[in-house]
Amino acid sequence: MEYVRPNYFDQFRCIAQDCPDTCCAGWQIVIDEQTQQKYKENKSPFGNRLYNEIDWQEGCFRQYAGRCSFLNEDNLCDIYQEMGEDTLCRTCKMYPRYVEEFAGVREEFLCMSCPVVADLLLGRKEKTKLLYETKEEDTEDLEEVFDLFFYTKLEDSRDYMLDLLQNRSLSARHRFGIALGYAHDMQRRIRDEQLFEIDALLARYQKKNALQFYEEKMQEMRNGRSRYKIGKALNYVFLQMEIRQPSWKRWLERVSDNLYKKGDEDYLEKRKKFIADCKSEGYREVYELFTEQIVVYFILHYYCGAVYDGRAYTKVKFAVMSTFFIEEMMLATYLMGKKLPEKSAWVAIVYQFARELEHADENILAFEKALTNHKVFSLKNMLAALAYD
Numbered sequence: 001m002e003y004v005r006p007n008y009f010d011q012f013r014c015i016a017q018d019c020p021d022t023c024c025a026g027w028q029i030v031i032d033e034q035t036q037q038k039y040k041e042n043k044s045p046f047g048n049r050l051y052n053e054i055d056w057q058e059g060c061f062r063q064y065a066g067r068c069s070f071l072n073e074d075n076l077c078d079i080y081q082e083m084g085e086d087t088l089c090r091t092c093k094m095y096p097r098y099v100e101e102f103a104g105v106r107e108e109f110l111c112m113s114c115p116v117v118a119d120l121l122l123g124r125k126e127k128t129k130l131l132y133e134t135k136e137e138d139t140e141d142l143e144e145v146f147d148l149f150f151y152t153k154l155e156d157s158r159d160y161m162l163d164l165l166q167n168r169s170l171s172a173r174h175r176f177g178i179a180l181g182y183a184h185d186m187q188r189r190i191r192d193e194q195l196f197e198i199d200a201l202l203a204r205y206q207k208k209n210a211l212q213f214y215e216e217k218m219q220e221m222r223n224g225r226s227r228y229k230i231g232k233a234l235n236y237v238f239l240q241m242e243i244r245q246p247s248w249k250r251w252l253e254r255v256s257d258n259l260y261k262k263g264d265e266d267y268l269e270k271r272k273k274f275i276a277d278c279k280s281e282g283y284r285e286v287y288e289l290f291t292e293q294i295v296v297y298f299i300l301h302y303y304c305g306a307v308y309d310g311r312a313y314t315k316v317k318f319a320v321m322s323t324f325f326i327e328e329m330m331l332a333t334y335l336m337g338k339k340l341p342e343k344s345a346w347v348a349i350v351y352q353f354a355r356e357l358e359h360a361d362e363n364i365l366a367f368e369k370a371l372t373n374h375k376v377f378s379l380k381n382m383l384a385a386l387a388y389d
């Protein structure tokens with residue numbers, strides 16, 4: 001089995017009761033069958049509580065006011081305290097570690113929905129690299145549902161995008177635009193079943209003149225109204241999703257009131273002032289570093305999953321548009337606070353955004369569907385929006 005991990009994976013340390021949000025607040029945790037069985041068989045005095053506080057039909061811990069019934073007043077887990085770490089269910093034991101398994105490959109990441117992980121990622125100046133390790137062990141038989149050749153092409157493309165998105169000689173919006181363009185062209189090869197042409201496509205995109213082509217093209221296309229339209233559409237899409245915390249819905253409404261309610265001209269005026277402040281206060285570099293870390297996170301987590309649904313372009317749209325919307329929320333934060341947001345404000349938005357989006361499969365699917373079906377997310381429109389400062 002080959003293990004793949006980002007180079008910051010081992011730096012994570014849970015801060016338990018000092019955590020501003022705790023992992024199990026507002027999130028229904030499904031208990032794996034093996035752990036359910038162990039809890040059922042538990043004959044200790046604590047076993048009674050386990051029996052009563054689990055919804056056996058749904059296979060979940062019961063919740064009270066959005067909190068897991070085992071989360072105590074000190075924001076610590078009673079199961080952990082009473083019976084030890086080994087007795088936790090798979091989800092609780094793993095979180096915020098997240099595993100994606102492909103035939104013979106186990107990819108392990110950290111979820112940004114944990115505030116400590118969000119803080120760790122946004123505090124990094126080093127580039128993200130993937131570390132590979134091979135261990136002798138049996139692998140799950142996924143051959144039937146798995147196209148190994150396609151997976152290797154996705155891996156190659158992911159390596160290319162990792163380099164591109166962290167190429168700091170280019171502006172972040174330029175890098176994001178090229179990644180979208182590449183994935184768009186790659187999707188055509190997938191659709192036409194011409195996977196063997198992906199190597200040539202990669203070689204073409206790695207040439208210097210490809211970077212220049214995109215820079216000039218995006219400069220010609222730049223359009224503030226596209227930026228406004230996409231931001232407004234993203235806000236709408238997120239408001240339609242299943243909301244985990246009511247405060248998140250109120251926040252999205254405030255973002256809409258501050259940015260989109262008064263129309264595109266008002267929006268563009270506000271953005272102009274924000275960009276001017278970024279430039280005068282030397283904030284641009286910080287801003288670009290944050291957005292780079294965020295987009296790389298989403299690419300690492302979702303891109304190779306295209307091996308199962310063939311939608312590589314949607315995965316890149318997902319990463320770039322998630323980052324775009326986080327940028328929009330930071331613009332709203334700037335307008336509300338009347339100053340450029342500090343790292344802690346980014347962390348708070350980023351981890352809550354990830355919680356709302358990533359902790360519900362329905363939301364991930366709804367976002368992918370919107371990105372695929374809505375015309376506002378056309379390549380042309382996204383490039384025009386990204387090019388506009």
Ligand code: SF4
Nearest residue numbers: 014015019022023114
């Ligand atoms: S959200 Fe992260 S830091 Fe907070 S309790 Fe969970 S794992 Fe620990």
